[in-house]
Amino acid sequence: MRRSTSTRRPIGMRPGMRTLLDLLRGELKGSRVAPDEQMRVLDLAEEENILPWAAACLRAQTDCGAPEVDARLRAIDRTARISAFVWSETLRSTLAEFHRRDLPVISLKGPWLAQRLYGDAALRLYADLDLLVRRSDFARAGELLSGIGFSPAERRDDYAQTWSRGSIVLELHDDVENPLAFDFGIEAAWERAQLAEFGGVPARLLAPSDELRFLCLHGARHRFERLSHVLDLVLAFRQLAGSPPSTQRELPRESERMLALGCMMAARLYPQVAVEACYTAIPDRGRLERTAERLWQERLRAPAPALDWRAKHRFLLSIERRGWDRWRARVRHLKILSTRLITADFAFAAHFHLYRTWQVWMLRPVRLLLRACRALETS
Amino acid sequence: MTSTLRPCKLQGDRITMRSIEVELLIYDESTHRAWCLNPSSACIWQLCDGRNTMGEIAARAANELGHAVNEELVLFTLQELQEEGLLQGAIVEAVPRGASRREMIGKMGLAAAALLPVIAAVTAPPALAQGGSVGTDVRKRVRNTPPSQ
Numbered sequence: 225m226r227r228s229t230s231t232r233r234p235i236g237m238r239p240g241m242r243t244l245l246d247l248l249r250g251e252l253k254g255s256r257v258a259p260d261e262q263m264r265v266l267d268l269a270e271e272e273n274i275l276p277w278a279a280a281c282l283r284a285q286t287d288c289g290a291p292e293v294d295a296r297l298r299a300i301d302r303t304a305r306i307s308a309f310v311w312s313e314t315l316r317s318t319l320a321e322f323h324r325r326d327l328p329v330i331s332l333k334g335p336w337l338a339q340r341l342y343g344d345a346a347l348r349l350y351a352d353l354d355l356l357v358r359r360s361d362f363a364r365a366g367e368l369l370s371g372i373g374f375s376p377a378e379r380r381d382d383y384a385q386t387w388s389r390g391s392i393v394l395e396l397h398d399d400v401e402n403p404l405a406f407d408f409g410i411e412a413a414w415e416r417a418q419l420a421e422f423g424g425v426p427a428r429l430l431a432p433s434d435e436l437r438f439l440c441l442h443g444a445r446h447r448f449e450r451l452s453h454v455l456d457l458v459l460a461f462r463q464l465a466g467s468p469p470s471t472q473r474e475l476p477r478e479s480e481r482m483l484a485l486g487c488m489m490a491a492r493l494y495p496q497v498a499v500e501a502c503y504t505a506i507p508d509r510g511r512l513e514r515t516a517e518r519l520w521q522e523r524l525r526a527p528a529p530a531l532d533w534r535a536k537h538r539f540l541l542s543i544e545r546r547g548w549d550r551w552r553a554r555v556r557h558l559k560i561l562s563t564r565l566i567t568a569d570f571a572f573a574a575h576f577h578l579y580r581t582w583q584v585w586m587l588r589p590v591r592l593l594l595r596a597c598r599a600l601e602t603s
Numbered sequence: 604m605t606s607t608l609r610p611c612k613l614q615g616d617r618i619t620m621r622s623i624e625v626e627l628l629i630y631d632e633s634t635h636r637a638w639c640l641n642p643s644s645a646c647i648w649q650l651c652d653g654r655n656t657m658g659e660i661a662a663r664a665a666n667e668l669g670h671a672v673n674e675e676l677v678l679f680t681l682q683e684l685q686e687e688g689l690l691q692g693a694i695v696e697a698v699p700r701g702a703s704r705r706e707m708i709g710k711m712g713l714a715a716a717a718l719l720p721v722i723a724a725v726t727a728p729p730a731l732a733q734g735g736s737v738g739t740d741v742r743k744r745v746r747n748t749p750p751s752q
Contacts, residue, residue: 305623310637310725313619313630373635391726
């Protein structure tokens with residue numbers, strides 16, 4: 225039974241979104257989709273960072289006979305293959321260098337994840353490579369990266385340092401998040417990490433359960449601002465469902481709220497994902513469901529706004545259970561903010577032509593005081 | 604003089620190649636550079652094994668590409684390949700500079716313009732904030748191309 229999807233669009237949803245969702249769910253098989261709707265879907269997929277995957281789905285599920293659609297699909301495929309080649313080879317050669325120096329490293333996300341979850345590195349997009357090393361190896365890993373032509377960025381994050389070589393950006397992590405904001409339990413994750421090979425080079429991967437938790441955390445840190453975050457999760461859940469039962473039992477309980485939110489988002493994109501077991505028992509589940517629904521509706525209606533650090537912290541706090549848990553998290557977040565300089569501090573100091581870190585630190589209380597005064601005045 | 608040249612492409616463990624449809628992608632691990640070669644330049648590059656002479660490369664390339672390929676086109680391609688660092692040694696140093704791209708099109712005709720080498724240095728896309736991604740920025744390097752083209 226062939227059906228047309230070009231006119232079905234609930235009010236408030238972005239043009240093409242309904243068709244895009246049907247496409248991602250595999251529900252367009254045998255459907256007739258108008259060429260201009262196909263183009264809209266591709267525009268939307270581009271905005272949501274899932275262009276190569278959506279293009280592959282479109283080719284597989286519908287008749288792409290229109291020349292302009294066919295030409296665009298070919299161009300997308302070519303670009304994605306070239307891009308994946310560069311990222312994959314860069315990752316492979318970098319991992320080979322770590323292996324040569326006997327430096328344990330875990331590859332997070334990137335082409336390796338795409339190869340395993342999407343079945344092909346060219347079906348996912350990349351902005352950078354993420355490598356995780358033990359804190360004790362961080363300096364050595366930095367030397368290694370310098371040796372192969374990478375240069376470090378001036379400032380480092382709480383848990384990562386950005387390196388670049390030409391247009392290649394690499395984030396070297398010693399954790400996946402500031403432990404005060406979210407305690408991933410990185411040491412235990414290292415214990416569970418699995419040895420595997422990428423392009424013939426031995427390296428480590430997070431255990432499937434840790435990878436799932438990491439993707440949930442990653443999505444939450446970005447407030448699931450793109451469908452790509454949700455798609456990663458759907459595919460990770462699918463992979464976990466296909467794993468032997470012993471692997472499934474590894475699903476961690478310590479980060480259950482983060483995991484539950486990830487499950488809820490994945491289930492919204494792909495209702496067939498059997499994830500209820502991950503969150504049936506968690507307390508205050510209704511509120512988390514409402515958060516997931518709100519995020520999902522926002523995603524369907526409009527492109528996500530750019531997030532600043534404040535929005536990120538606020539969101540991580542909102543996931544916490546009300547009461548003592550959230551207060552404890554709030555204190556931890558305050559601890560982070562009180563111990564680091566942020567862009568606003570640097571901007572404030574720059575007004576006085578002061579740029580050195582210690583000078584920025586000295587001026588920070590003044591900025592905070594002024595801010596508090598302004599807030600009082602406004603109220 | 605050029606007919607006795609036996610050009611040799613970059614090879615070894617540090618060179619990775621992958622075909623995408625008719626194009627060839629090459630990554631050099633020692634310089635961390637990547638290129639995308641169109642069919643004619645890929646064909647000529649692969650025939651540069653250090654044993655084939657220019658004449659032999661032209662004949663074999665013509666056979667593989669299904670078009671007439673002369674030594675001049677091979678020389679032109681080798682110059683481009685050498686400039687990109689895709690050949691071993693300075694093969695084309697001893698010979699006079701070949702024709703420009705415009706001259707080549709003039710000699711071979713527009714129909715054969717597709718045979719002209721296109722060697723694109725491939726770069727990764729610039730990273731967007733917040734984990735965003737974009738497509739590939741392929742910086743095409745086509746020298747001697749008139750502005751109108």
